[in-house]
Amino acid sequence: MNKNAIDNIIALSSELRWKIGDDFHDGLAEGIYADASEIANASISTDNEKKRFRLDSKIDKIVTSKTWGFPIMFLILGMILWLTILGANYPSSMLASLLLDNIHPALKSFATTIGAPWWLDGFLIDGVYLAVAWVIAVMLPPMAIFFPMFTLLEDFGYLPRVAFNLDYMFKKSGAHGKQALTMSMGFGCNAAGVVATRIIDSPRERLIAIITNNFSLCNGRWPTQILIATIFIGAVVPASFSAFASLFAVIGIAVLGIFFMFFTSWALTKTVLKGEVSTFNLELPPYRPPRFWKTIYTSIIDRTLIVLWRAILFAAPAGAVIWLISNIYIGNESVATWTINSLDGFGFLLGMNGVILLAYIVAIPANEIVIPTILMLTVMATGIVGGVGTGVMFELDSVNATGDILRAGGWTLLTAVNLMLFSLLHNPCSTTIYTIYKETKSAKWTTVASVLPLIMGFVITFLVAQIWRLVF
Amino acid sequence: MENKVSSACETCSQFNAKGLKKLGVNTDNFDFVVALAGNPNTGKSTVFNALTGLRQHTGNWPGKTVVRAEGAFEYNSQKFKLLDLPGTYSLLSTSQDEEIARNFILFGKPDVTVIVVDTSRLERNLNLVLQILEITDKAILCLNFMDEAKRGNIKIDVRTLARDLGIPVVPTSARYSEGIPDLIHTINEVATGKIICRPHQIKNVPKNIEVAVKKLSSEIKKQFPSIPNSRWIAFRLLEGDTHIIDALKTGELV
Numbered sequence: 001m002n003k004n005a006i007d008n009i010i011a012l013s014s015e016l017r018w019k020i021g022d023d024f025h026d027g028l029a030e031g032i033y034a035d036a037s038e039i040a041n042a043s044i045s046t047d048n049e050k051k052r053f054r055l056d057s058k059i060d061k062i063v064t065s066k067t068w069g070f071p072i073m074f075l076i077l078g079m080i081l082w083l084t085i086l087g088a089n090y091p092s093s094m095l096a097s098l099l100l101d102n103i104h105p106a107l108k109s110f111a112t113t114i115g116a117p118w119w120l121d122g123f124l125i126d127g128v129y130l131a132v133a134w135v136i137a138v139m140l141p142p143m144a145i146f147f148p149m150f151t152l153l154e155d156f157g158y159l160p161r162v163a164f165n166l167d168y169m170f171k172k173s174g175a176h177g178k179q180a181l182t183m184s185m186g187f188g189c190n191a192a193g194v195v196a197t198r199i200i201d202s203p204r205e206r207l208i209a210i211i212t213n214n215f216s217l218c219n220g221r222w223p224t225q226i227l228i229a230t231i232f233i234g235a236v237v238p239a240s241f242s243a244f245a246s247l248f249a250v251i252g253i254a255v256l257g258i259f260f261m262f263f264t265s266w267a268l269t270k271t272v273l274k275g276e277v278s279t280f281n282l283e284l285p286p287y288r289p290p291r292f293w294k295t296i297y298t299s300i301i302d303r304t305l306i307v308l309w310r311a312i313l314f315a316a317p318a319g320a321v322i323w324l325i326s327n328i329y330i331g332n333e334s335v336a337t338w339t340i341n342s343l344d345g346f347g348f349l350l351g352m353n354g355v356i357l358l359a360y361i362v363a364i365p366a367n368e369i370v371i372p373t374i375l376m377l378t379v380m381a382t383g384i385v386g387g388v389g390t391g392v393m394f395e396l397d398s399v400n401a402t403g404d405i406l407r408a409g410g411w412t413l414l415t416a417v418n419l420m421l422f423s424l425l426h427n428p429c430s431t432t433i434y435t436i437y438k439e440t441k442s443a444k445w446t447t448v449a450s451v452l453p454l455i456m457g458f459v460i461t462f463l464v465a466q467i468w469r470l471v472f
Numbered sequence: 473m474e475n476k477v478s479s480a481c482e483t484c485s486q487f488n489a490k491g492l493k494k495l496g497v498n499t500d501n502f503d504f505v506v507a508l509a510g511n512p513n514t515g516k517s518t519v520f521n522a523l524t525g526l527r528q529h530t531g532n533w534p535g536k537t538v539v540r541a542e543g544a545f546e547y548n549s550q551k552f553k554l555l556d557l558p559g560t561y562s563l564l565s566t567s568q569d570e571e572i573a574r575n576f577i578l579f580g581k582p583d584v585t586v587i588v589v590d591t592s593r594l595e596r597n598l599n600l601v602l603q604i605l606e607i608t609d610k611a612i613l614c615l616n617f618m619d620e621a622k623r624g625n626i627k628i629d630v631r632t633l634a635r636d637l638g639i640p641v642v643p644t645s646a647r648y649s650e651g652i653p654d655l656i657h658t659i660n661e662v663a664t665g666k667i668i669c670r671p672h673q674i675k676n677v678p679k680n681i682e683v684a685v686k687k688l689s690s691e692i693k694k695q696f697p698s699i700p701n702s703r704w705i706a707f708r709l710l711e712g713d714t715h716i717i718d719a720l721k722t723g724e725l726v
Contacts, residue, residue, distance in 0.1 A: 005695040006720050012691055013709035016684040024710050025564075027678040034676035036598035043633040044594060046626045281561070285513045286592070286620070291647060 056286055060161065064284075069165040076158070078251055080149050085226050085247065088141035095140065099133035123323055131319025134372045135311045138223050143304045146219070150188060151299040155290035159184055163282055171277050173262045174269025176205035178280065179212075183261060186216030187254075190432040194439055204275045208265050210436055211449045214428045215261040217254050220311070220367035224423050225250045227371055231403040232416030249420070257424050260456065310431065314366035322362055322373055336377060350458060351418040351465025353410065360422070365430045370423065375402065378409035414468045418461040425457030492656060494525030495544040495551070502544060502553035504663040507580065509573055509604060510588035511597050512559030515616045517541070518646040519588055520556040523656065547660050555582070563603045564711070577607055578701075579724050583663045586655070588614045591621035591628060591643070601637065605671035606704040611639045612658050619645040638670040673703065684710060 017024065063072050107129060111121040153159070163180035170177045178200050186193030193213040200206040217225065229249040234242030269275070325335040333341075336358065343354035350357075359373040406415075427450045428436070437446040508516045520526065524543030541556040560570040563577070577585060585608050589597035594615070605611060615621075615628060634641040640658045644651030661667040677685065689706040692699060699705065708716040 003721075009688070009691055009695060009720070010709070010717060013688055013706070014712075016688060017710050017712060020680055020684055020710065023678070024681060027681050028674075028707060028711075029564075031674050031677040031681075032599055032602050035602055035672070035674050036595055038676075039598055039633070039636045039672070040595035042636055043629040044626060045629070046624070283512065288620070 059287060060284060063158070063161050064164050069161075073162060073165060074251070074255075076153070077254070078247065080146065080153075081222075081250060082247060083149065084142050084146045084222075085230075085250075087145045091141040091144075092137055095137040096134075099137055100130070104130065104133065119327075122327065123320060127319040127321075127323030128316045129319070131315040131322070131369060131372070132312050135315040135366075135368050136308065138371075139220075139311055139368055140304070140308055142223060142226075143219060143308065144300055146222070147188065147304050148296045148299045151295050152290050152292070155288065155295055157285045157287045160282060160284050164284065167282070169262060170265070173266035174275075174277055175208050175212075175262075175265040176200045176202065176278065176280070177282060179205070179209040179265070182209050182213060183216050183258070186213045186218060188219055190214055190216065190218045190428055191435040194432060194435045197439065201280070202275075202278045204273050205278065207440065207445060208268050208273055210439060211268065211445070211452065212261045212264045214432065214449065214453050215257040215264065215424070217257050217424060218367065218429075220429065221423050222250075223368065224371050225253055225420055227402070228416050228420055228423075229253075231406065232411075232413055235403070236413065253420050253424050256421075260425065264452070264456075311366050311368050314430075315369050318362055318365055318369050318373075322376060325362075326376070340377060349465065350422070350461040351414045351468065352422065352461065353415065355409065356415075356419055356422070360426060364427070367423070367429050375405060378405055414465060414472075417468075418464055421464065422457050422461050425453050425460055427451065427454045492653075493546040494523070495546055496524060496526050499542050499544040499553045502551040504550065504552050504583040505555065505580070506552050506584045506586060506659055506663070507555045507557055507576060507582035508586050508588060509557050509577060509600070510559055510614075511561055511590065511593075511600055514559065514588045514590040514597065515646050516559060516588045517556055519586070519614060519616065519644065519652075519655070520554060522646050522649050522652045524554055545656070547656055550660065550663070552659065552663070555580075560600065562600055563607070577604060579719070582608070583610060584659050585611045586614050586659065587611055588616050590617050591615045592617060592624055592626055594628070602672065602674055603704075605637065605639070606674060606707070607701045609669050609671050609700065610662055611669060611671060612655070612662055613637060613639055613641045614655060615641060615643040616646055618643045618651065619648065637672045640667055640669070681710070 020027075062068055104125070107125050108121070111125060159181060162184060163177055166180040167177035170179055179197075181199065182193050182196040184193075185196045190213050193216060194210050197206050197209040197213070200209055226246070229246035230242075233249040234246040237245045322336075325339070328335050330338060339358050340354035343357045347353040347355075347357050355374055355377040359370050359377060362373050363370045427433070433446060433450050436449050437443070440446060440449075508520055510516050520541065520543060523545050525545075526541075526543045543554045543556070545552055545554065555576065557573040557576055558570070560573045563570070563574045576582070585604060587601050587604055589601065601613060613633070615630070615633075621628065628643070630641050630643060640662065642651055642655045642658050644655055646652065658667070662669065685703060685706045688709060689702040692702040692705055696702075705716060705720070
């Protein structure tokens with residue numbers, strides 16, 4: 001390669017650039033548009049193109065209006081959650097009775113028949129198998145309902161309208177409007193939401209979107225929120241309102257997450273990530289009637305099963321760990337008991353307890369297994385009869401039985417509220433942390449993204465606990 | 473709901489349906505590389521899925537595809553590797569997703585670039601089409617969402633459009649797999665050189681710019697006779713694009 005020739009060309013180009021002046025970009029762009037218009041006019045003929053756009057813009061006028069935009073958004077979110085909570089109940093309990101009440105005892109008796117040693121049978125069947133079975137029973141039904149509905153909404157073209165509605169607030173908080181799209185993806189899975197931030201051009205705003213994606217309540221955390229809200233929040237009001245009360249509590253947590261997302265974005269913009277908000281064009285695509293059955297099929301096959309598989313991969317070793325820490329003894333206490341006792345003081349300050357904190361440590365790989373871990377550890381720590389045995393993860397058949405165990409473990413409304421808050425505000429799961437590292441290639445920002453929500457969780461639950469104890 | 477019109481191409485001797493094999497993610501030992509480019513939200517991923525038999529996630533919002541997806545199909549015992557590029561409105565900006573698309577078309581030198589457009593928004597989509605045609609002379613225009621265009625009573629004179637652009641134009645409705653056989657056939661023809669494209673060059677450029685571009689591009693051609701898209705490089709140099717300057721220096725463009 002002739003280096004001289006290249007330098008000549010570059011020199012010539014800068015000389016010519018000076019001659020043309022500032023108009024080059026606009027001149028070229030106008031030239032392209034003029035060509036496009038000529039070519040289009042020569043081959044397009046249309047009778048009533050405007051009609052269709054009129055219908056689209058009519059819908060847009062309503063769903064992006066100042067008055068109706070937000071109510072419609074919450075209504076749609078509420079409806080999807082409502083159908084998910086309601087619809088998932090039956091298949092969940094059927095799966096639970098099949099996998100936990102029928103197959104589990106069958107496996108146990110099979111293990112006895114072939115004379116497997118107690119530790120092998122405990123490790124594999126009470127640890128690994130039960131963890132996996134629980135995750136399937138609890139996660140599969142809500143996901144199989146939530147994901148297809150979300151995908152239908154996505155195919156219809158509603159997501160860009162959400163971005164449009166929220167744009168003003170993102171701008172106020174110093175973040176990019178497209179963060180609304182990555183936030184929405186985060187409601188499914190935070191790791192997916194972090195990858196989706198690639199649509200944001202500016203590195204500063206992209207970093208904000210990555211750090212704050214964790215505030216979108218992900219699929220692994222919805223079941224925890226729903227269960228705890230049903231047991232404790234629903235019980236505060238008369239029975240006829242309890243379903244609505246728990247629904248509002250869950251939506252409230254999700255909205256609080258959005259609030260924290262805005263707040264953190266704003267705080268980052270004012271401190272370590274200062275900069276101008278960049279402008280962008282957001283195209284509102286035409287509404288397209290989704291291909292219903294095809295969407296249902298692909299969203300179940302591709303999204304639901306992939307997410308489920310990931311959960312199983314993480315649940316299996318976690319189940320093993322729980323069984324191990326409950327069955328390995330140091331002196332008179334199992335490792336689990338010892339850890340719970342030493343975390344209890346700190347847990348009390350946060351309005352929770354050692355069990356919850358230990359459960360969150362065990363559940364770093366997957367948020368889905370928080371509740372079964374808590375139940376198992378509670379039973380073990382309080383010595384209540386009702387569980388299956390030491391270190392066995394289980395799900396109780398009825399919501400009431402779960403509530404009874406938790407109350408016997410010293411749970412109050414405060415514990416429930418703070419668990420819901422802490423489930424929203426804690427470190428992202430290990431997959432998300434790894435994804436953040438892959439996307440940012442920076443250990444520093446990965447640490448910030450992992451530790452910042454945890455600190456916020458500690459602070460918020462601490463404040464809530466102190467105020468609560470003062471008032472009540 | 474689903475009106476499956478069987479394409480005449482499937483029965484025509486030119487199109488050998490039995491010769492088609494969807495290979496999914498198996499992209500080894502390919503003979504040709506095909507890139508799918510286009511504006512966001514024009515159904516590139518749907519076309520990709522229809523060609524490869526894969527189920528790349530699709531959705532009605534711009535910017536859904538952020539990483540390039542790869543797949544393959546085999547037609548008449550030739551293997552085609554297919555790349556689903558992120559959607560972009562233009563090749564003149566700097567965001568990461570657009571850069572992936574631009575870099576691949578420019579440096580990856582695909583054997584065929586299929587430009588997918590939303591037929592109802594053809595004029596706006598042509599902005600990108602005309603830019604791509606400055607870079608590559610092996611391109612096909614895929615008029616997607618023909619079903620929607622028909623519903624909107626938009627008629628396209630496909631032959632005039634093909635003549636004006638200088639590349640083959642294939643109407644499709646990828647969601648219903650309509651026009652896909654024809655698209656595969658055309659990809660094969662362009663890849664094997666049976667169809668030679670004479671792509672449109674941007675004409676309505678202001679006089680002073682055109683003079684500068686001519687001067688610069690003839691200089692580039694003189695120094696690097698093997699560069700096919702000297703005019704585009706001239707455009708980029710006049711814009712002051714540092715990437716292109718670096719690429720010239722490292723010899724990536726030749």
